[in-house]
Amino acid sequence: MPKIQFQGNSYLMDENENLLDGLLRQHARAPWSCRAGVCHSCMLRVTAGCAPDHAQSFLTAEQIKKGYILACQTKVAGDLSLALPTRDEVPGILTGLESLSATEVIIKLSTRLPFDVAVGEHITLVSNKGFEATYPISGCDSDLQTLECIIVRSAGDNPFSTWIHSEARAGDRLMVIKNG
Ligand code: FES
Structure with missing residues (x-):
């Protein structure tokens, strides 16, 4: 089971589970709004692990370079450590x-x-x-x-x-x- 580290907690995900769904299911305080890759409210930064490709398809080259993903567009395939975006x-x-x-x-x-x-x-x-x-x-x-x-x-x-x-x-x- 892939493990997600986020805001000091660990969350176990089902293989290929949608990241945002999995975090919310376990009551993580993950931001979101549209769930469609449009609003970018759910953007998180990968601090350890590999960002799945499809998780970055709505992002700019600069955001991809910084390791950002959209949680609503991410299918969890492996362990990840995540942080909220710097603002x-x-x-x-x-x-x-x-x-x-x-x-x-x-x-x-x-x-x-x-x-x-x-x-x-x-x-x-x-x-x-x-x-x-x-x-x-x-x-x-x-x-x-x-x-x-x-x-x-x-x-x-x-x-x-x-x-x-x-x-x-x-x-x-x-x-x-x-x-x-
Ligand atoms: S919730 Fe709007 S882009 Fe993910």
Whole structure:
């Protein structure tokens, strides 16, 4: 049985078990959201062992080089030691919200400090109420320290999306966290 080391605990997995399912089944505090390889909430870093190839198919070359995998896309084939991603974080402020459709809002953010990210990279946004979700960057200007993300109104339980679509206003503060 493959053994997973994560956050100081050991978890025994069935051969070829989905990593995220196996961790959650054993009550590990593993982050996740979409389970489809899209949101990158479940990204973990392999600190010992070999990352299965398919576990990295939705990741950038840079993320692969650093040993990241998506737990929801990983079938466990051997022993692994895993860690949560290292994250850079800066305070930010909402400078604008613009409705794109009935279900999509583009939000504009200004970060207080330089923040080295690129379009397509994923960031985690944490609202001033503690709601948190991960989104790809749809636009950014590193000189002006501005970012844009498209927030889709979530059909499921996503308090951050609900907050953006119902309450958030320009001037609200949030934390912007770089994943990976
Ligand atoms: S849970 Fe969204 S990519 Fe894995």
